[in-house]
Amino acid sequence: MLQLSFIQEHTDIVIAGLKKRKHVAPETTVQKILTQDGQRKSLQTRLNDLQAQVNQISKQIGMLMREGKKEEAEQAKSKTSALKEDIKAQQEALREVENFLNEALAHIPNIPHESVPVGDSEEDNEVVSLIGEPPAISADALPHWELIKKYDLIDFELGGKITGAGFPVYKGKGARLQRAMQNFFLDKAGEAGYTEVQPPILVNEASGFGTGQLPDKEGQMYKIVDEDLYLIPTAEVPITNIYRDVILEESELPRKHCGYTPCFRREAGSWGAHVRGLNRLHQFDKVEIVQIVKPEDSYTVLEEMRAHVESLLQALGLHYRVLRLCSGDLGFTSALTYDMEVFSAGQKRWLEVSSTSNFETYQASRLKLRYKDKDNQKHLAHTLNGSALAFPRILAAILENNQTPEGIRIPKVLQPYCGFDIIN
RNA sequence: AGAGGGUUGGCAGAGUGGUCGAAUGCGGCGGUCUUGAAAACCGUUGUACCGUGAGGUACCGGGGGUUCGAAUCCCUCACCCUCUACCA
Numbered sequence: 431m432l433q434l435s436f437i438q439e440h441t442d443i444v445i446a447g448l449k450k451r452k453h454v455a456p457e458t459t460v461q462k463i464l465t466q467d468g469q470r471k472s473l474q475t476r477l478n479d480l481q482a483q484v485n486q487i488s489k490q491i492g493m494l495m496r497e498g499k500k501e502e503a504e505q506a507k508s509k510t511s512a513l514k515e516d517i518k519a520q521q522e523a524l525r526e527v528e529n530f531l532n533e534a535l536a537h538i539p540n541i542p543h544e545s546v547p548v549g550d551s552e553e554d555n556e557v558v559s560l561i562g563e564p565p566a567i568s569a570d571a572l573p574h575w576e577l578i579k580k581y582d583l584i585d586f587e588l589g590g591k592i593t594g595a596g597f598p599v600y601k602g603k604g605a606r607l608q609r610a611m612q613n614f615f616l617d618k619a620g621e622a623g624y625t626e627v628q629p630p631i632l633v634n635e636a637s638g639f640g641t642g643q644l645p646d647k648e649g650q651m652y653k654i655v656d657e658d659l660y661l662i663p664t665a666e667v668p669i670t671n672i673y674r675d676v677i678l679e680e681s682e683l684p685r686k687h688c689g690y691t692p693c694f695r696r697e698a699g700s701w702g703a704h705v706r707g708l709n710r711l712h713q714f715d716k717v718e719i720v721q722i723v724k725p726e727d728s729y730t731v732l733e734e735m736r737a738h739v740e741s742l743l744q745a746l747g748l749h750y751r752v753l754r755l756c757s758g759d760l761g762f763t764s765a766l767t768y769d770m771e772v773f774s775a776g777q778k779r780w781l782e783v784s785s786t787s788n789f790e791t792y793q794a795s796r797l798k799l800r801y802k803d804k805d806n807q808k809h810l811a812h813t814l815n816g817s818a819l820a821f822p823r824i825l826a827a828i829l830e831n832n833q834t835p836e837g838i839r840i841p842k843v844l845q846p847y848c849g850f851d852i853i854n
Numbered sequence: 855a856g857a858g859g860g861u862u863g864g865c866a867g868a869g870u871g872g873u874c875g876a877a878u879g880c881g882g883c884g885g886u887c888u889u890g891a892a893a894a895c896c897g898u899u900g901u902a903c904c905g906u907g908a909g910g911u912a913c914c915g916g917g918g919g920u921u922c923g924a925a926u927c928c929c930u931c932a933c934c935c936u937c938u939a940c941c942a
Contacts, residue, residue: 474904478911485911488923492872507922514922677901806883 549756
C-alpha cells in the first residue's frame, strides 16, 4: 500500500493516480486520509505525554515505597486515576483513527506508472509488440476442446465428477505434457538465474494481505474456513511472502525465485459460454518468477522478466503479442503490467498466458520488506513477478496451432521433456 | 489427537512486580596496539512511532486483564520442542 508520508508529500501525484484509475472520489478520499493522519499524530502526542506522566509518578512511588514512606506513596497513587481514564480515552480514539487509516490505505490502489495508458477496459490496452505469424492452418482448425476429446488428453467431465466444473483430469499424453511444461519452464527459469522454491499452496491471512490479494480480492480465493487459510491463486503469494518482515542487505539484491505450483481461483461470476475447455479453470498449473530488487533497478528488471517470458513463447514457436495494460485493466497492486497473449488458431482469439508486473513498493510496504543501503539506511524494496508460464492456455495454443492431419506436432523444445513428438 | 515443556535483542542465554530496552557471552561496527593480520584492550551495536529539537512513547510470540508500576502475575490464541497415538 501507499505510505502515509508519500501521500502527505505527493498528494497531487496520488490524486492523479487515482483519477487515472477512475477512482470515484480521489480528492475527498485523499483529503480524509490526510486529516485523519493529522488527527492520529496529535492524539499520539497527547497520549505519549499522558503516559510519560504516569510513568513519572510510578517511578516516584517505587522510590517512596523503598524509603518506607507509605502515606506519600498512597497519595501519589490517587493522582493517577484521572490520568489513566484520560489515557484510556485517548487510546480508544487513537485506535479508531488507526483502524480508519489502515482500512482506507488498504483500499487505495497503486499509482499507475506514467507509461500506463488511460483506459476503461481491456479494449484500451496498448499492443506493444506482435511477434510471429498466425499459423497457416486450414479454416476448419479445431478448437482445443475438440482435439482434447479426439486424442483423449483431458477429461473435464471426470474432473466434474471428482470435484466440480473447472477441475480437469489430465490423462496420458495430456498429463505428460503438463509435466513436460513444468520441467521445461523451471529449467529455463533456473538458467536465467532464478532459484527454485517449492512453497506451500495454502497461505495465511497475513500472506494474503502482504501481496495484496486481501482484503481486495477475498472472493477470488478458496478459503479453508476451519483453519483460516487460503488456497493460493498464484505462487506469487507464498514466494513473495518469503520476504515478509525481512530486512535484506543491499548486496543481497536482487533476489530471484521461481516456483511451480497449482493455482486456485474461484472466478466467481465469470463463468460463461466463452470459457470452454482450458480457457478458464478453477485449478491450473503455473511456473512463476519473482524478483526483489532495488528501486532504481525495477523497470530494467521488468523488461528483463518480460524478455524471459517472451523467450519461452518464442522457443515454443507461438504467435503472441505483448500488451501494456491500461489504467482500467491494471491490477490493484501493480504500477505497470505486461500481459502476454498467445494466438489460438482454433478459436481465433488471443489467450492471456502471462502477466508480468512491477509493484514498486506497494507490496513491500505491506510486507515490510526492506533493504539496508551502504549507510545503513532502510528503504522499501521493489517487488516484481510474472507467469513463466501458465500451462493450460499454452497447452490450448499448442494443440490448436500445431494440429495437422497426422496429429499434433509437439514443439521441439518440449520433446525431450515429454518423450514424444506427435499426438495422434 | 492426548500429556508435558517452551517462545527474551543478529545468535546463545540471564532475568519471577519498581532504578529492565533488558545482565553476560558470541557475532557485527569503530578505535588502540601492529609492517600487515591475529590476539588483547577500549568504545559502540534492536525496531517503530510522536516531536523542529531536547526528548518522549510503545514493543521481551499475538491479543486481553490485574496493578500506581508487568519480560516477570492471570486469561486467551498462535507457534515450537519432547513423549504417546496415528500416518505418506
